[in-house]
Amino acid sequence: xxxxHDMGGMHGFGRVEVExxxxxxxxxxxxxxxxxxxxxxxxxxxxxxxxxxxIERVDPAIYLTVGYYxxxxxxxxxxxxxxxxxxxxxxxARVAGRALPTSGTIxxxxxxGGRLDVTRCIDAPAQFRVxxxxxxxxxxPAGHTRLPRYTRGKRGVVQHIRSxxxxxxxxxxxxxxKPQYVYSVRFPARELWGEDAEARATVCIDLFEDYLEPx
Amino acid sequence: MxxxxxxxxxxAEENALRAEALESLLVEKGLVxxxxxxxxxxxxxxxxGPMNGxxxxxxxxxxxxxxxxxxxxxxSALGELGLPRFSGVPIVIVPDAAGVHNVVVCTLCxxxxxxxxxxxxxxxxxPPYRARMVREPRKVLAEMGLDLEDExxxxxxxxxxxxxxxxxxxxxxxxxxSTEEELAALVTRDSMIGVARPRGPHEVRGxx
Numbered sequence: 127x128x129x130x131h132d133m134g135g136m137h138g139f140g141r142v143e144v145e146x147x148x149x150x151x152x153x154x155x156x157x158x159x160x161x162x163x164x165x166x167x168x169x170x171x172x173x174x175x176x177x178x179x180x181i182e183r184v185d186p187a188i189y190l191t192v193g194y195y196x197x198x199x200x201x202x203x204x205x206x207x208x209x210x211x212x213x214x215x216x217x218x219a220r221v222a223g224r225a226l227p228t229s230g231t232i233x234x235x236x237x238x239g240g241r242l243d244v245t246r247c248i249d250a251p252a253q254f255r256v257x258x259x260x261x262x263x264x265x266x267p268a269g270h271t272r273l274p275r276y277t278r279g280k281r282g283v284v285q286h287i288r289s290x291x292x293x294x295x296x297x298x299x300x301x302x303x304k305p306q307y308v309y310s311v312r313f314p315a316r317e318l319w320g321e322d323a324e325a326r327a328t329v330c331i332d333l334f335e336d337y338l339e340p341x
Numbered sequence: 342m343x344x345x346x347x348x349x350x351x352x353a354e355e356n357a358l359r360a361e362a363l364e365s366l367l368v369e370k371g372l373v374x375x376x377x378x379x380x381x382x383x384x385x386x387x388x389x390g391p392m393n394g395x396x397x398x399x400x401x402x403x404x405x406x407x408x409x410x411x412x413x414x415x416x417s418a419l420g421e422l423g424l425p426r427f428s429g430v431p432i433v434i435v436p437d438a439a440g441v442h443n444v445v446v447c448t449l450c451x452x453x454x455x456x457x458x459x460x461x462x463x464x465x466x467x468p469p470y471r472a473r474m475v476r477e478p479r480k481v482l483a484e485m486g487l488d489l490e491d492e493x494x495x496x497x498x499x500x501x502x503x504x505x506x507x508x509x510x511x512x513x514x515x516x517x518x519s520t521e522e523e524l525a526a527l528v529t530r531d532s533m534i535g536v537a538r539p540r541g542p543h544e545v546r547g548x549x
Contacts, residue, residue, distance in 0.1 A: 134448030135476045139469040155360035161381035165373050194466045196356045220362040243429050244503050272501045291503050308502045324479050327495040332502035
């Protein structure tokens, strides 16, 4: 989806602010949210792609104001309601100190839990070779994708063929793993950003086979 | 614009209340155990961190055969060092060289080589870093204190899939007589992300 999360190339955010002597977590709840998300992944209540997509679906204004773990927290709430672990409004009621009849029996986890490795072995040959000129396809799916806007329609060169991986665009939506090769594709800065691009700069990005077309 | 009246007060306070409420609900439903959460947090605090990546870099600096293995097959080379693997996500090591500087970003979320560096700093996860590092890396690096010569090529790695990138920086000058342990102390987190150079030997002896 063309969401607020797809930030590569955006203007207006100002300087990178570095916090000296930064703590691992700024508040106790941050670590607990991170750990709860891991437990939900291990348990099959979500998968990494569905979780990322839930973060992307956070209202854009809220995305920018609640912080990194605030986004994780809202994504987790969304997924747990969608998995029928929480009933709508159950969390808000608990925050307000009101008791709400709980949703009763817990359903089965919607995803395969346990193994979080998303590399796969496939028989199909790789469609592109190292050194080949390719174009990132001009795709704008409404669902989850790992094809950033700033690469779409741009020409690059395959640097490496990685192993096959679960395809996020389908796996995030329960539409199967559709494993395919990932390619590290290098784009010159000028191809991405035009004639004002910085000199002697390139961006190398990992793109799934379905995101690419031959030139 | 959606109705956001519930966010008028302090978001940090609201996050804390919501997280506490969520944990209590999940514990009641039997989906999480507080002691399991404690154990995961202890692992973040005690076992993970840039000291793991620094060990690999220091070994690569003194042992060229190890360096070659680290670049060719990072997983087994890291295994040789006995480094703990937490996520199992494949690692790619990108080596700096004369005239080539590497830097890592994740524009879509905040993917980071946590197995080697621990959890990312806030700036790595921030909109300015994610937005700008792919478009104007030299300018961002200069703002963060790293000025690159004009002739140096900047290679930005946007980790958009399930591969995690770590930079192998160049060994600092004046460290010919340093031990592996002394070298590891020069390898900072930021030098393995690519936004700084490793410390020089004098910066550490001074008590840094």
